[in-house]
Amino acid sequence: MAYKIIASQCTQCGACEFECPSSAIEYKGEKYVIDPDKCTECKGAFELQQCASVCPVPKTCVPA
Amino acid sequence: MSAPITWLESLTNTTSSGQLLTAAKSGDCASSSCGSSSRPTDMDSATWEKVKDHPCFSEEAHHYFARMHVAVAPACNIQCNYCNRKYDCANESRPGVVSEKLTPDQALRKVIAVANEVPQLSVLGIAGPGDACYDWKKTRATFERVASEIPDIKLCISTNGLALPEHVDELAEMNISHVTITINMVDPAVGEKIYPWIFYGHRRYTGIAAAKILHEQQMLGLEMLSERGILTKVNSVMIPGVNDQHLIEVNKWVKERGAFLHNVMPLISEPAHGTWFGLAGQRGPNALELKAFQDRLEGGAKLMRHCRQCRADAVGLLGADRGQEFTLDQIPLELDYDGGKRHAYREVVARIRDDHSAAKKEAIATVASVNIPGSLQVAVATKGGGRINEHFGHAKEFQVYEASQTGIKFVGHRKVEPYCHGGWGEDATLGDIIAALEGIDFVLCARIGDCPKKQLLEAGIQATDAFGYDYIEAAISALYATKHGSDRSQLTA
Ligand code: SF4
Ligand code: SF4
Ligand code: SF4
Numbered sequence: 001m002a003y004k005i006i007a008s009q010c011t012q013c014g015a016c017e018f019e020c021p022s023s024a025i026e027y028k029g030e031k032y033v034i035d036p037d038k039c040t041e042c043k044g045a046f047e048l049q050q051c052a053s054v055c056p057v058p059k060t061c062v063p064a
Numbered sequence: 065m066s067a068p069i070t071w072l073e074s075l076t077n078t079t080s081s082g083q084l085l086t087a088a089k090s091g092d093c094a095s096s097s098c099g100s101s102s103r104p105t106d107m108d109s110a111t112w113e114k115v116k117d118h119p120c121f122s123e124e125a126h127h128y129f130a131r132m133h134v135a136v137a138p139a140c141n142i143q144c145n146y147c148n149r150k151y152d153c154a155n156e157s158r159p160g161v162v163s164e165k166l167t168p169d170q171a172l173r174k175v176i177a178v179a180n181e182v183p184q185l186s187v188l189g190i191a192g193p194g195d196a197c198y199d200w201k202k203t204r205a206t207f208e209r210v211a212s213e214i215p216d217i218k219l220c221i222s223t224n225g226l227a228l229p230e231h232v233d234e235l236a237e238m239n240i241s242h243v244t245i246t247i248n249m250v251d252p253a254v255g256e257k258i259y260p261w262i263f264y265g266h267r268r269y270t271g272i273a274a275a276k277i278l279h280e281q282q283m284l285g286l287e288m289l290s291e292r293g294i295l296t297k298v299n300s301v302m303i304p305g306v307n308d309q310h311l312i313e314v315n316k317w318v319k320e321r322g323a324f325l326h327n328v329m330p331l332i333s334e335p336a337h338g339t340w341f342g343l344a345g346q347r348g349p350n351a352l353e354l355k356a357f358q359d360r361l362e363g364g365a366k367l368m369r370h371c372r373q374c375r376a377d378a379v380g381l382l383g384a385d386r387g388q389e390f391t392l393d394q395i396p397l398e399l400d401y402d403g404g405k406r407h408a409y410r411e412v413v414a415r416i417r418d419d420h421s422a423a424k425k426e427a428i429a430t431v432a433s434v435n436i437p438g439s440l441q442v443a444v445a446t447k448g449g450g451r452i453n454e455h456f457g458h459a460k461e462f463q464v465y466e467a468s469q470t471g472i473k474f475v476g477h478r479k480v481e482p483y484c485h486g487g488w489g490e491d492a493t494l495g496d497i498i499a500a501l502e503g504i505d506f507v508l509c510a511r512i513g514d515c516p517k518k519q520l521l522e523a524g525i526q527a528t529d530a531f532g533y534d535y536i537e538a539a540i541s542a543l544y545a546t547k548h549g550s551d552r553s554q555l556t557a
Binding site: 011012013014015018019046047048050053054056057 | 138140141
């Protein structure tokens, strides 16, 4: 149960990083990645996944 | 007009601040009003103090001063139909486009490098590529670092306004004196056609609900800034058939809420940019349509006409981007600020500005005294300093002035591909330049060859370098007088 980022589509804006309530998103090497152990799919925090809601590129933050 | 010719170029080209100071001191001041500031008549002195070295907030200042943007804020909280954040091209000049995103520390290094080299630098702005208020932590960290190193640099931000109200107090505390809000509508029904979604309060809104929230936040933010005496410029993107007529209403609203300037910019929508509007075939207005519309707005909130729709990492005088000289790989890791060049430059500008302003007044009086109706559209090639000092073939843009009995007015600029690439002109480019100069009667430049001159003439545009290095307004008034037969002696070519 986690989200992931399709790196080839990501613009590296970093919005998902600071919206994530679980600090699951990090800039690693050359791209943003979601740590599946930390991602809660925003359950208990928000109705919808924050990374997917803020991301400007459709289908870039998606269920893993 | 006997202008004391202090060549600003010699100041901006010198390599050491010692040399610069010598150059600055050698410029003799012939004006008796030495030391006073040449404030435009329509501005109180407190406001003039705030804008006199801000190239975007003062048309007069844009001849002398430069701004730089640092691209530290890539995250955005709304989607606009004219923006595609995946797109990035070094040759493009338009808002939102950057080649290099910076961390606040990298930004500080870049600002110091530019301040050491570009004496005209007076303003540091954060204009994206996302939203400076939404990506607030990075905006704030950058401003704090820079202000402690270079205290006299003016700070300014651009924002879509959605997250603005929550940061207005901090903006005031941090001495951010100039804010630009992009406002494209005051009617959410129009907004719905421009903004597919916003992200606000931890959720995504679409349609009319999104536009309504955005509108309310924008108005609130503008009012809060006005209350605190922070100068606010409103940018509007003119989208034919979507919000063009509606911008008259926008102009009224923002004027009532204290906006200092209103800047109506043309939509840029080439399909190749991949924006929603671009792909949907939505066109932007051409230069003449834009000008006609801006003329209709005269009398409302004061209009800005000299905006260049800069990249979010632009460096230098408006219209002459030097960003490519200051990419991170060209900047040393350790760098100390040396304000010598900037200070010397300011000293000189303070002196020659009055002379320029006197020349301008005289020119406007000449034009007003010529008792003939009709106006003259003049395109000028300039590198700054208020003079005609750029070669026709090197010009990346022409600044357009209108001379009529009511005076000499700056009305806009026309971007072009420089005609000379390494010394010879290219015919295809000249054709494009002629097209870009539609509606222009005269072109004034420092130098022009016979061949382009002839081709321009065939297209009905007269070009001359007879006024090379003169003040722009002085040359235009001489031209106007000559054209109307009152003084033939001044036009020698
Ligand atoms: S789904 Fe929520 S918790 Fe998981 S990465 Fe996205 S924002 Fe973070
Ligand atoms: S919000 Fe989307 S585009 Fe931005 S960094 Fe995250 S995944 Fe990439
Ligand atoms: S985009 Fe317009 S307002 Fe912004 S820096 Fe360029 S000229 Fe100034």
